[in-house]
Amino acid sequence: MSLPLSDYEKRKQISVRGLAGVENVTDLKKSFNRHLHFTLVKDRNVSTPRDYYFALAHTVRDHLVGRWIRTQQHYYEKDPKKILGGWQVEEADDWLRYGNPWEKARPEYMIPVHFYGHVQHGEGETKWVDTQVVLALPYDTPVPGYRNNTVNTMRLWSARAPNEFNLKDFNVGGYIQAVLDRNLAENISRVLYPNDNFFEGKELRLKQEYFVVAATLQDIIRRFKSSKFAVPTFSPLLSFQVAIQLNDTHPSLAIPELMRILVDIEKLEWEKLPFTHHRRTCAYTNHTVLPEALERWPVHLFETLLPRHLEIIYEINQRFLDKVYASFPGDLDRLRRMSMVEEGSVKRINMAHLCIVGSHAVNGVAWIHSEILKATVFKDFYEFEPHKFQNKTNGITPRRWLVLCNPGLAEVIAERIGEDYIADLDQLRKLLNFVDDEGFIRDVAKVKQENKLKFSAYLEKEYKVKINPNSLFDVQVKRIHEYKRQLLNCLHVITLYNRIKREPNKHFVPRTVMIGGKAAPGYHMAKMIIKLVTAIGDIVNHDPVIGDRLKVIFLENYRVSLAEKVIPAADLSEQISTAGTEASGTGNMKFMLNGALTIGTMDGANVEMAEEAGEQNLFIFGMRVEDVEEMDKKGYCAKDYYDHIPELKQAMDQLSNGFFSPKQPDLFKDIVNMLMYHDRFKVFADYEAYIKCQEKVSALYKNTKEWTKKVIRNIGTSGKFSSDRTIAQYAREIWGVEPTRQKIPAPDEPRE
Numbered sequence: 001m002s003l004p005l006s007d008y009e010k011r012k013q014i015s016v017r018g019l020a021g022v023e024n025v026t027d028l029k030k031s032f033n034r035h036l037h038f039t040l041v042k043d044r045n046v047s048t049p050r051d052y053y054f055a056l057a058h059t060v061r062d063h064l065v066g067r068w069i070r071t072q073q074h075y076y077e078k079d080p081k082k083i084l085g086g087w088q089v090e091e092a093d094d095w096l097r098y099g100n101p102w103e104k105a106r107p108e109y110m111i112p113v114h115f116y117g118h119v120q121h122g123e124g125e126t127k128w129v130d131t132q133v134v135l136a137l138p139y140d141t142p143v144p145g146y147r148n149n150t151v152n153t154m155r156l157w158s159a160r161a162p163n164e165f166n167l168k169d170f171n172v173g174g175y176i177q178a179v180l181d182r183n184l185a186e187n188i189s190r191v192l193y194p195n196d197n198f199f200e201g202k203e204l205r206l207k208q209e210y211f212v213v214a215a216t217l218q219d220i221i222r223r224f225k226s227s228k229f230a231v232p233t234f235s236p237l238l239s240f241q242v243a244i245q246l247n248d249t250h251p252s253l254a255i256p257e258l259m260r261i262l263v264d265i266e267k268l269e270w271e272k273l274p275f276t277h278h279r280r281t282c283a284y285t286n287h288t289v290l291p292e293a294l295e296r297w298p299v300h301l302f303e304t305l306l307p308r309h310l311e312i313i314y315e316i317n318q319r320f321l322d323k324v325y326a327s328f329p330g331d332l333d334r335l336r337r338m339s340m341v342e343e344g345s346v347k348r349i350n351m352a353h354l355c356i357v358g359s360h361a362v363n364g365v366a367w368i369h370s371e372i373l374k375a376t377v378f379k380d381f382y383e384f385e386p387h388k389f390q391n392k393t394n395g396i397t398p399r400r401w402l403v404l405c406n407p408g409l410a411e412v413i414a415e416r417i418g419e420d421y422i423a424d425l426d427q428l429r430k431l432l433n434f435v436d437d438e439g440f441i442r443d444v445a446k447v448k449q450e451n452k453l454k455f456s457a458y459l460e461k462e463y464k465v466k467i468n469p470n471s472l473f474d475v476q477v478k479r480i481h482e483y484k485r486q487l488l489n490c491l492h493v494i495t496l497y498n499r500i501k502r503e504p505n506k507h508f509v510p511r512t513v514m515i516g517g518k519a520a521p522g523y524h525m526a527k528m529i530i531k532l533v534t535a536i537g538d539i540v541n542h543d544p545v546i547g548d549r550l551k552v553i554f555l556e557n558y559r560v561s562l563a564e565k566v567i568p569a570a571d572l573s574e575q576i577s578t579a580g581t582e583a584s585g586t587g588n589m590k591f592m593l594n595g596a597l598t599i600g601t602m603d604g605a606n607v608e609m610a611e612e613a614g615e616q617n618l619f620i621f622g623m624r625v626e627d628v629e630e631m632d633k634k635g636y637c638a639k640d641y642y643d644h645i646p647e648l649k650q651a652m653d654q655l656s657n658g659f660f661s662p663k664q665p666d667l668f669k670d671i672v673n674m675l676m677y678h679d680r681f682k683v684f685a686d687y688e689a690y691i692k693c694q695e696k697v698s699a700l701y702k703n704t705k706e707w708t709k710k711v712i713r714n715i716g717t718s719g720k721f722s723s724d725r726t727i728a729q730y731a732r733e734i735w736g737v738e739p740t741r742q743k744i745p746a747p748d749e750p751r752e
Contacts, residue, residue, distance in 0.1 A: 406568040
């Protein structure tokens with residue numbers, strides 16, 4: 001008689017089974033000990049947990065390396081396209097302090113990247129001279145495929161100063177300045193701008209963007225020219241061997257940089273090099289419609305930092321506008337709107353326009369987002385070149401976001417439909433046959449409860465808050481931003497609190513509200529939102545009248561490892577952005593796959609989730625995109641809602657009078673003023689619908705069986721949101737390649 005396996009034993013068994021194809025457990029232990037002794041030079045008497053991690057990482061890496069090399073050999077033979085990331089307190093994440101066992105430095109492929117200088121024209125030749133050089137040192141990280149022996153390469157770049165020293169300067173005391181100059185060069189890859197939803201036109205940011213682009217493109221050209229299929233007149237063939245996907249506008253300098261390489265370095269004549277050949281290599285993915293996030297670089301920065309690229313951008317722009325004028329003669333306003341060069345008090349380059357003009361395909365990341373791009377943000381460009389515009393709905397990997405983080409649910413699913421769904425998520429539709437199966441309903445509910453118990457224990461240990469594991473786990477985890485409307489969630493919490501206080505003897509469905517995420521360091525309002533969540537929690541969680549009927553927890557330092565804990569435990573997923581502002585979202589997909597029901601607006605990928613699962617299996621509320629547009633035309637007056645909705649007025653008055661901040665009564669005045677007078681995201685307009693929808697959530701939660709049936713329908717229809725599908729669509733519909741069905745042989749197998 002065998003006893004049932006614990007979740008830990010199941011996970012361990014899966015891990016061992018995953019490596020069983022290459023070594024048995026004894027060999028793995030030997031390899032682990034060998035690395036501990038000979039790689040780290042430690043024994044068990046002095047080893048730390050980090051040493052054990054590194055020894056294990058090196059052991060696993062051993063298995064990857066053979067497949068990694070074999071994959072590169074295969075690519076060289078076949079030469080397919082290569083496919084190019086209380087108050088909040090920030091702390092530096094020195095993640096390389098102890099090194100990185102997964103990466104391999106490649107100093108033999110060091111590449112020079114140029115800045116500043118000036119441009120010389122003459123004798124049919126253009127030169128960018130007197131530049132400052134920074135070296136780009138590549139680091140390669142293996143990226144293994146799922147059970148297919150393929151290991152691709154992710155190449156990252158680190159900035160290094162050249163080793164040349166001016167001895168004359170040393171003789172006159174310039175040594176210190178020389179060292180400082182080295183630090184300035186290496187600062188390029190030392191810090192990352194943390195906010196991707198607000199554009200800051202800082203020189204260092206432009207340096208970073210060009211540094212990565214220039215190094216990568218030089219590397220691409222080197223590989224292309226060394227290919228056994230390369231030919232001397234390679235430019236027209238470049239797009240057949242190379243695909244460059246511009247992930248938002250951050251790498252947009254790839255467009256002028258590629259032209260600079262082809263024209264200035266490879267000496268190809270612009271007139272004999274139709275720009276269409278260049279465009280076929282590049283494609284552009286847009287990730288936001290928020291105007292403050294779109295990059296518009298001041299021309300004066302280009303003139304100083306990248307003078308040759310500015311000339312090329314001007315040339316691309318002029319040739320493009322000539323074509324537009326030929327199609328729309330006399331429409332000067334259209335030319336102004338579509339120009340890459342924006343006139344004004346500060347002359348700027350619109351990088352999104354550069355991306356569209358320089359790419360053969362433009363896509364959004366959810367159906368509704370792509371439609372909004374065509375109808376509003378890039379309307380002129382869509383009218384001019386409609387064939388360019390596509391949609392590629394985002395996806396998530398089921399290996400991490402189900403099998404790894406939720407092994408209990410993965411096992412329950414596998415017992416019904418087998419394990420093939422892990423690599424073909426559409427097979428989850430087979431679960432729809434079990435919607436009314438009492439045993440499956442019971443198993444799914446049991447897994448969810450086990451995950452909630454585990455997370456409850458984690459919260460009690462980490463946050464010293466004891467919560468009711470039978471309460472509804474209501475979770476909103478994502479970047480803290482006004483458009484994501486964590487403030488709407490806060491107003492609902494305050495409303496629930498006031499209702500319980502008003503009728504303490506009435507039955508309320510117990511609810512634990514968890515909000516997590518990080519604010520960009522310079523984003524004042526986002527930091528105030530975090531402070532508000534913690535302040536509400538301080539009042540609610542210590543009120544004896546409330547008890548365990550309502551708890552509020554801010555999940556600190558939200559990150560992937562914490563997401564892997566909270567997402568499998570969530571009952572309700574909050575996806576409540578103002579319609580038309582969220583490009584897609586991927587957290588919504590992770591929650592859906594892990595058996596949480598969604599309360600949300602018809603925004604981003606929520607639209608397609610409702611389409612797949614049926615709108616009746618989500619909790620949809622609030623304005624649609626067309627409603628928001630209509631309100632923008634008429635004007636949004638927050639005070640009208642404040643005056644006519646008593647519970648909203650009570651909540652706002654509590655924020656105003658210091659109820660949630662008794663020691664600092666005016667602490668939340670900025671939030672109050674924003675919501676009352678400057679709210680672009682119309683929180684009050686959706687408040688009433690949101691509250692009523694939350695009442696439906698509580699009513700359904702009382703009926704465990706019916707709730708779980710909706711959960712099963714959501715899991716069963718989440719297959720579309722696999723990243724496997726997303727990547728395959730990019731490959732076929734943008735890059736023009738088919739995923740290979742040929743399995744690369746393992747290192748111990750003979751090559752074909």
